[in-house]
Amino acid sequence: MTADQLYHDPELAQFYDAENEWTDGLEYCRRLAAPCASVLDLGCGTGLFAATLAQEGHCTVAGADPAAAMLDIARVRSGGHLVRWLPADARTLRLDERFDLIVLTGHAFQVFLTRDDQAAVLRTIASHLRPGERFIFDSRNPLVEEWKEWTPEQSQRTLAHPQLGAIEAWNDVSRDAASGVVSYDSYYRVKASGRLYSARSPIAFPAQGQLAELLQEAGLRATSWLGGWDERPCTADAPEIIVMGTLRT
Structure with a gap:
């Protein structure tokens, strides 16, 4: 892992x-x-x-x-x-x-x-x-197949970071049918600077x-x-x- x-x-x-x-x-x-x-x-x-x-x-x-x-x-x-x-x-x-x-x-x-x-x-x-x-x-x-809601359109949200200020966040997702493992991408864009952070996370x-x-x-x-x-x-x-x-x- x-x-x-x-x-x-x-x-x-x-x-x-x-x-x-x-x-x-x-x-x-x-x-x-x-x-x-x-x-x-x-x-x-x-x-x-x-x-x-x-x-x-x-x-x-x-x-x-x-x-x-x-x-x-x-x-x-x-x-x-x-x-x-x-x-x-x-x-x-x-x-x-x-x-x-x-x-x-x-x-x-x-x-x-x-x-x-x-x-x-x-x-x-x-x-x-x-x-x-x-x-x-x-x-x-x-x-329940909750992962189907983890699309960019449905997951848009704004977070408050204590140092960076407002953060635009969203996810994207894919699923491996054979293993059932879901991989979701997390995106964080700092509104003030435009800097984008991202990571992919697999879960069972x-x-x-x-x-x-x-x-x-x-x-x-x-x-x-x-x-x-x-x-x-x-x-x-x-x-x-x-x-x-x-x-x-």
Whole structure:
């Protein structure tokens, strides 16, 4: 799996927070973390969730991500000094400790394109989860075919960057029918200067049945399948596949 420049290139990583503010998913995970003494945020990105949680002071927080450019942003954000940041890949991370909650949000699971990679991530979760405690991750429902909306015409938006000002942003997309992998292009044009930044990002759309098989093989058990962060059921027309579970005994 090659490094995605959208996250690894500092010039592109700087747009992440402008695109991704506090979400319903992060708020949901924040409530899950309330009774926990320790939390591992896999694929923590720029660290908004991990730093926010650490500032609340009721648990220790570790955030893992392979992208140095994202962790550089995470370290200097408010609360960042309270988090243990780990420059690590979710497929291979191995710590000699276990956590009360493991989260993998923001559709980070979808950057793992093959079954082997997805299985490796779930084994990492199983290796670090305290018995009786919970994990949660999300993935877009392939049956909804959300990628069809990621066209230049439908994805036009304006972002506010703290230094660069207004940013015109849009996407384009293609899909490999054989593998089901979707590749989307992200474009950011600075209105003041006209400078254009771009990157291509491949992501997978595993089906619920595939995820269920992978969980079992990793020694994990799903306790609930949600179709959205509003706790709607995971039906064919639900936008999300959100898996919450524990170790299989």
